[in-house]
Amino acid sequence: MPGVSSKPDMRLLGFLLVWLMALPVAAAEPEKRVLLFVPEDALVPSIADFTRSFRQTVLAEWRGSVTVDIEYLDKAWFGSASYERALRDFYLTKYREQRPDVIVSFVDATPMLVYLQQELWPQVPLLAIFNDDFLVATLNQGPYLRANWADFDITGTVQLALRLLPDTRRVALILGSSQREEDARAYLSREVSAAAPGREFIGLTGLTLEQLRQRVRSLPEDTVVILVGFMQDAAGRSTISRDVLRQLHADGAPPIFSVHETMLGNGLVGGVLLDYELLGQKVAQRTLRLLAGERASSLPPGSLESNLLAFDERELKRWRIPVSRLPVGSVVRFHEPGLWERYRWQVTAILSAGLLQAVLIFVLLWERARRRRAQRLHVAVLDSLPGSVAILDKSGTVLRANPPPRQGEGLGGLPAEKLRAPGASYLESFREAARTGPPEMAGAVELLQDVLAERSHEGVVEAPGPVPGTWFELRARQLELPEGGAVVSLMDVTPRRRAEQEARQARDERAHLERVAAVGELGISIAHELNQPLAAILTNAETAQELLRRTPMDLPLVLETLEDIVSDDKRAGAVIRHMRALLKKGEGQHGPHDFNDLVREVLRLVGADAQLRGVTLAHQLSEAALPIHGDGVQLQQVVLNLCINALDAVSHCPPGQRRVWVRTQRSRGRVELVVEDTGVGLTDAALERLFEPFFTTKREGLGLGLSISRSILEVHHGRLQAEHRPGGGALFRCTLPSLH
Amino acid sequence: MSQEQPTVFVVDDDPSVLRSLGRMFQVKGYRVECFAHPRAMLEHAPWPGPGCVVLDLRMPELNGLELQQELRRAGWRHPLVFISAHGDVPTAVQAMKQGAVDFLPKPFTTEELLKAVERALARDRAERSTREEHEQLQSRISTLSPRELQVGRLAARGLLNKQIAAELGTAEQTVGLQRRRVLEKLSVTSVAELARLLERLDSEP
Numbered sequence A: 001m002p003g004v005s006s007k008p009d010m011r012l013l014g015f016l017l018v019w020l021m022a023l024p025v026a027a028a029e030p031e032k033r034v035l036l037f038v039p040e041d042a043l044v045p046s047i048a049d050f051t052r053s054f055r056q057t058v059l060a061e062w063r064g065s066v067t068v069d070i071e072y073l074d075k076a077w078f079g080s081a082s083y084e085r086a087l088r089d090f091y092l093t094k095y096r097e098q099r100p101d102v103i104v105s106f107v108d109a110t111p112m113l114v115y116l117q118q119e120l121w122p123q124v125p126l127l128a129i130f131n132d133d134f135l136v137a138t139l140n141q142g143p144y145l146r147a148n149w150a151d152f153d154i155t156g157t158v159q160l161a162l163r164l165l166p167d168t169r170r171v172a173l174i175l176g177s178s179q180r181e182e183d184a185r186a187y188l189s190r191e192v193s194a195a196a197p198g199r200e201f202i203g204l205t206g207l208t209l210e211q212l213r214q215r216v217r218s219l220p221e222d223t224v225v226i227l228v229g230f231m232q233d234a235a236g237r238s239t240i241s242r243d244v245l246r247q248l249h250a251d252g253a254p255p256i257f258s259v260h261e262t263m264l265g266n267g268l269v270g271g272v273l274l275d276y277e278l279l280g281q282k283v284a285q286r287t288l289r290l291l292a293g294e295r296a297s298s299l300p301p302g303s304l305e306s307n308l309l310a311f312d313e314r315e316l317k318r319w320r321i322p323v324s325r326l327p328v329g330s331v332v333r334f335h336e337p338g339l340w341e342r343y344r345w346q347v348t349a350i351l352s353a354g355l356l357q358a359v360l361i362f363v364l365l366w367e368r369a370r371r372r373r374a375q376r377l378h379v380a381v382l383d384s385l386p387g388s389v390a391i392l393d394k395s396g397t398v399l400r401a402n403p404p405p406r407q408g409e410g411l412g413g414l415p416a417e418k419l420r421a422p423g424a425s426y427l428e429s430f431r432e433a434a435r436t437g438p439p440e441m442a443g444a445v446e447l448l449q450d451v452l453a454e455r456s457h458e459g460v461v462e463a464p465g466p467v468p469g470t471w472f473e474l475r476a477r478q479l480e481l482p483e484g485g486a487v488v489s490l491m492d493v494t495p496r497r498r499a500e501q502e503a504r505q506a507r508d509e510r511a512h513l514e515r516v517a518a519v520g521e522l523g524i525s526i527a528h529e530l531n532q533p534l535a536a537i538l539t540n541a542e543t544a545q546e547l548l549r550r551t552p553m554d555l556p557l558v559l560e561t562l563e564d565i566v567s568d569d570k571r572a573g574a575v576i577r578h579m580r581a582l583l584k585k586g587e588g589q590h591g592p593h594d595f596n597d598l599v600r601e602v603l604r605l606v607g608a609d610a611q612l613r614g615v616t617l618a619h620q621l622s623e624a625a626l627p628i629h630g631d632g633v634q635l636q637q638v639v640l641n642l643c644i645n646a647l648d649a650v651s652h653c654p655p656g657q658r659r660v661w662v663r664t665q666r667s668r669g670r671v672e673l674v675v676e677d678t679g680v681g682l683t684d685a686a687l688e689r690l691f692e693p694f695f696t697t698k699r700e701g702l703g704l705g706l707s708i709s710r711s712i713l714e715v716h717h718g719r720l721q722a723e724h725r726p727g728g729g730a731l732f733r734c735t736l737p738s739l740h
Numbered sequence B: 001m002s003q004e005q006p007t008v009f010v011v012d013d014d015p016s017v018l019r020s021l022g023r024m025f026q027v028k029g030y031r032v033e034c035f036a037h038p039r040a041m042l043e044h045a046p047w048p049g050p051g052c053v054v055l056d057l058r059m060p061e062l063n064g065l066e067l068q069q070e071l072r073r074a075g076w077r078h079p080l081v082f083i084s085a086h087g088d089v090p091t092a093v094q095a096m097k098q099g100a101v102d103f104l105p106k107p108f109t110t111e112e113l114l115k116a117v118e119r120a121l122a123r124d125r126a127e128r129s130t131r132e133e134h135e136q137l138q139s140r141i142s143t144l145s146p147r148e149l150q151v152g153r154l155a156a157r158g159l160l161n162k163q164i165a166a167e168l169g170t171a172e173q174t175v176g177l178q179r180r181r182v183l184e185k186l187s188v189t190s191v192a193e194l195a196r197l198l199e200r201l202d203s204e205p
Helices: A002-027 A046-060 A081-095 A107-119 A131-137 A154-162 A179-193 A209-218 A239-252 A276-291 A314-320 A342-386 A418-419 A426-436 A441-452 A494-521 A522-548 A554-582 A597-611 A632-650 A684-689 A705-715 B013-028 B038-043 B064-074 B091-098 B112-142 B148-158 B161-168 B172-185 B191-203
Strands: A033-040 A064-073 A101-107 A124-132 A145-149 A170-175 A198-206 A225-231 A256-258 A270-274 A307-312 A332-333 A390-391 A399-402 A458-464 A471-478 A486-492 A590-592 A616-620 A629-631 A659-666 A670-677 A721-722 A729-737 B005-010 B033-034 B051-056 B080-084 B100-105
Touching: A002 A064, A033 A046, A033 A276, A033 A342, A033 A458, A033 B172, A046 A101, A046 A276, A046 A399, A081 A107, A081 B064, A101 A179, A107 A145, A107 A597, A124 A270, A124 A276, A131 A145, A131 A209, A145 A198, A154 A170, A154 A179, A154 A225, A154 A256, A170 A179, A170 A209, A170 B038, A179 B148, A198 A209, A225 A729, A239 B038, A256 A632, A307 B013, A314 A332, A314 A471, A390 A684, A418 A426, A418 A554, A418 B005, A426 A441, A426 B148, A441 A458, A458 B005, A471 A494, A471 B172, A486 B051, A494 A705, A522 A554, A522 A597, A522 B013, A522 B100, A522 B112, A554 A684, A554 B013, A590 A632, A590 B013, A597 A632, A597 A659, A597 A670, A616 A629, A629 A632, A629 A705, A629 A729, A632 A670, A632 A705, A632 A729, A684 A721, A705 A721, A705 A729, A721 B038, B013 B112, B033 B038, B038 B051, B051 B064, B064 B080, B064 B091, B080 B091, B080 B112, B091 B100, B112 B191, B148 B161, B148 B172, B172 B191
Parallel strands: A033 A064, A033 A101, A101 A124, A124 A145, A170 A198, A170 A225, A225 A256, A256 A270, A307 A332, A616 A659, B005 B033, B005 B051, B051 B080, B080 B100
Antiparallel strands: A270 A307, A390 A399, A390 A486, A458 A471, A471 A486, A590 A629, A659 A670, A670 A729, A721 A729
């Protein structure tokens, strides 16, 4: 027993030894050799695809060095029994001294390879690839043989063809006449007709190429052709199935389906196609496993699944097969680029050019419409203008004019109809009107001439019309056109003139009212002002009487007394005169004045009033004269108003704090009057509304004073502002343009 | 009694009024002093002699009423005549209350003014003589000893010597002696006369 038990140990030891000795050998591994036998010539497309893909995959993925030898048996074209015997002897001789690491046989090369393996390399693994599973079953697969298959799915292809072309009534099978094809004929015919039940089966076998072409040409339209292979015709001529397919396609064959991927693109609609490249890769993967030392029996048995659902889009289109009818997972090749894809740039350029042109045309049309619209607008605007508007050419002739005015709208006796008649000379009509009308019309003629001669760009003249009491306004503006000309408009401004006149009168009347009110307010202080000289006069007169009664008479004293009477009387007279001037209605005299004089006179008037009210009225007038131009009385009214306002403002202050300052000065080339008071001041709201008519903070007051003061100053190009006085109270600042 | 010529002080800020008044008073034979400004008058030391003040009610800085008070404070005793360019009743009433003699609205006649001035001078004279009499009285009283004044006052109330002695806690004889001395010193003959004299003394300021 111990001996028995020690036997495996010894074997294991020996194996280890061999393995250890093999290690350095493995380190410098000798070149591997793969021997591939294929049944046909390298010209056959499927063989070419398969061998190329096999070889590339093995070379690329084996880490050591490896050679792939390929033997092309050329069985289809030279398929006699004697040729096969000779080949067998040839290879026995050729490889007697050689030992490949893996042998691979493809389809019909397998029987020969099984023989060679038995004869030459019983220990070298053989990988055999078949087309059908039942062929695999005939082989006795030992540890050194693995047989797999890659199916031609004839049934699937026929069913697919019928599904895509449901109206098909006939199915034709094309098969060549090589030995292998002859062998498969009965089986394939059965399979095809079984896959197309109810359809007529047409066997196109055992024909010469010419016969085949003839037959195919005459096939009815509702036929589907299944081309399995055509390696040799009945006359023994070698062919390549793909070339045959091309010819048949060129002849105008019905839709052709097949099982070889290699035929796609040569007129084939498609089918369940064997992809030889994929098959080559799969076989190579297995070969690599064998090269790595795996036993052939450990490789998985069964199918290699290298079929592909593929179609030629051109053919699908040709036979009007919608892509939607294809089964899921279909591959569509030979996509024909559309016009757009092929001529994208040219098409884009042409379309762009067209678009550009269209846009251009549209813009031009739009522009034209816009211009027309603008023109209509202009005409509408011109026609709707009040008064008389006319466009004149350079010579003053009417080119266009708006329609005659509505009834009741006159032009103060100007020849309106003549002035707007196209072709009439506007300038001449005006000259004529000026000859008979008031002298101011000459100004209008002058303006027209100036604008037409481009001496002036634009101008307005307002003049009395030929009918007394009417006024018109002539407005002329150069047309900015190379040919010159002008737009003239003539308006009757009599109502405006009248309104202005009335407004002026109203303003003067208001000013007068305000003056009367102001003088009324001053009544007490004016009485004081008059009483002083009157009192002095009375006293002096009585003194004089007394002196005259005396003897001796003190004549110099009498004279002196009388002189005083005279001067006091003058003084009283001045007060009266001034008051009368203030009370006088209507426009005053415009002229040059020293503003200081005007202020001084007012201060004298209000001085007494200030005293009466217990107000300290301080003044500081500029030493230099302040020459201005304007209506003295009106300006004094402004000063008076400001002073009285200031006096009123401080009236509520405790005695001793009632202070008003009046100051005149020159400020930035203007004459300035500042009136300040220590009164309660102005609220912001009051400051805002201060100059509005009838706004007043006083209990009795018209509220017109400041508004009139401001309008008086506006006439004099002056300004009146109210501010908060720093330290409390209000500050009024009035400025006037200086005469120099 | 002094026969000094009275002086009229005129204050008016209006120069022509001031001039005319000054001249008029001069012509009428008054001594006159004119001031164009109330301050100028206040700078003048109080005039001890007879006279009166004619002043304008409305003047800058210091009006007539204020001047009136300032003058009193400075020691002026002279009556005042207000003249004004306008009739302002409340002011006039106040002026009169403060002791003004008259209030004349401008324009006034010389006669009106002179009458007012004469009234003022008359009052001045009266006041001056009262003041002088009072001063004499005061000086006579001042010769009495305090006890004598006490006895005199009690006697003037009509008390008998016995009653006075009881009141003061002295002898009746002493009182009789003191009483006689009082009558002598004040040169009065009866108690009734003494009572009148003391009454006058007490009533005057």
